Amino acid sequence: MDLSTVANIATALTVLTAVIFGLIEARHLRRDREERAALEAVHAMLTPAYMEFFLLIQTTLPENASPAEVESKPDTLRAVRSIGLVIEGLGYSVFERIVPLRIVDNLVGGNIRIIWRKLRRYVEFERERSGSQKTFEWFQWLAEQLERYEEGKTSLQIGAHEAYRDWKA
Numbered sequence: 001m002d003l004s005t006v007a008n009i010a011t012a013l014t015v016l017t018a019v020i021f022g023l024i025e026a027r028h029l030r031r032d033r034e035e036r037a038a039l040e041a042v043h044a045m046l047t048p049a050y051m052e053f054f055l056l057i058q059t060t061l062p063e064n065a066s067p068a069e070v071e072s073k074p075d076t077l078r079a080v081r082s083i084g085l086v087i088e089g090l091g092y093s094v095f096e097r098i099v100p101l102r103i104v105d106n107l108v109g110g111n112i113r114i115i116w117r118k119l120r121r122y123v124e125f126e127r128e129r130s131g132s133q134k135t136f137e138w139f140q141w142l143a144e145q146l147e148r149y150e151e152g153k154t155s156l157q158i159g160a161h162e163a164y165r166d167w168k169a
Helices: 003-045 048-060 067-071 074-095 101-130 137-148
Strands: none
């Protein structure tokens, strides 16, 4: 083997090593971006106002609430609109793959499912009243994705305390 062949092999190995390292780094950067986006989503959602609004909706509205029930109290209507806008933004963030569905499901998937079940009729009524299908479109999309999502170990029937009982650090 002559010197030029050895140099070509060394160059090829160097390039291959650089490509592999670059792919590993790109994967790490993607994971970091997902974690930052998830953290921002948690900050946006788990504010005192969000929690207050969620509890208000959860405790005052029945599943499949009528538009009249939603609009009967100004505080409830304000809570519905505020929560809806936050979840709308989160749904779009999942669609654009900024925040992974897996993270949303683990952190607030149950809350979103519960709220959507309560507000579906109201959202459909609002769309009909306004003549636009844009009302809470990403909220609905996210709720539907969460219902179809099968990778998650938790659900409204199985909580994290059961699904991850054998978890070890």
